[in-house]
Amino acid sequence: MCKTCTQYRKFLSGCLDGRGPAPEPQSPPLGPRPVYVAPQRPSVASDPRRSRTPLRASISSVDSTATVNSAHSLASLARRISRELYPNETKLASLDTWAKNMGIYIPRGRPWAPEVVAQYDEYKRLGKICQRDGDAFYSQWQETKKNTTVEEHLERAQLALRAAESAYKTGKARLDFLHTYQNAYSSKESIRTHIGEIETELKKARERLEDVRLNHRNLFIAHGRKANPDVFR
Numbered sequence: 001m002c003k004t005c006t007q008y009r010k011f012l013s014g015c016l017d018g019r020g021p022a023p024e025p026q027s028p029p030l031g032p033r034p035v036y037v038a039p040q041r042p043s044v045a046s047d048p049r050r051s052r053t054p055l056r057a058s059i060s061s062v063d064s065t066a067t068v069n070s071a072h073s074l075a076s077l078a079r080r081i082s083r084e085l086y087p088n089e090t091k092l093a094s095l096d097t098w099a100k101n102m103g104i105y106i107p108r109g110r111p112w113a114p115e116v117v118a119q120y121d122e123y124k125r126l127g128k129i130c131q132r133d134g135d136a137f138y139s140q141w142q143e144t145k146k147n148t149t150v151e152e153h154l155e156r157a158q159l160a161l162r163a164a165e166s167a168y169k170t171g172k173a174r175l176d177f178l179h180t181y182q183n184a185y186s187s188k189e190s191i192r193t194h195i196g197e198i199e200t201e202l203k204k205a206r207e208r209l210e211d212v213r214l215n216h217r218n219l220f221i222a223h224g225r226k227a228n229p230d231v232f233r
Helices: 003-008 065-101 114-144 150-180 188-223
Strands: none
Touching (some): 065 188, 114 150
């Protein structure tokens, strides 16, 4: 086609080649736009940590206000037990000093009065509960110590708090018995043994309180983006 026909895009008379302008190329038809499919997250059911036991709460329960409030309550209770432990630890230190410096020890002898027997039976009863609660904590820890879920951290903190309270009550009951009935023992050695048991229980309570705090912190780390962090302070 000649330059003039090309410029006006139509056939003009006198065109040198006589064919007129070339047709415009057609654009290819538009097809449907590709659809982006986001990658799917694995379901909770496929996570082996979530199916460790049917008694575990679902992940939705972890995001609930009740769970957050439970974590907050755990920390508050742990602080209360810690405050109550201190005066008993001070009293124990005083009795320990007394036992170390006592002169001739004259035991009261047996049979004990009914009120002495009742208080003795009470701290023995509390000791059995303490053992049971401690075993429950250790059992859960052994079962869930690897790849611990948020639910399991909460459960472990609850069990640790229960074990701490049981140990505190047992130690306090033993301490009160010694403080009230200092001559109810058969010998100085028996008193020293009893003091050692009190030290063990109060120390155990402190250790379980530390477990409460540890799992409380782990709850914050795992759950802090989904909840108000102020409740974990």
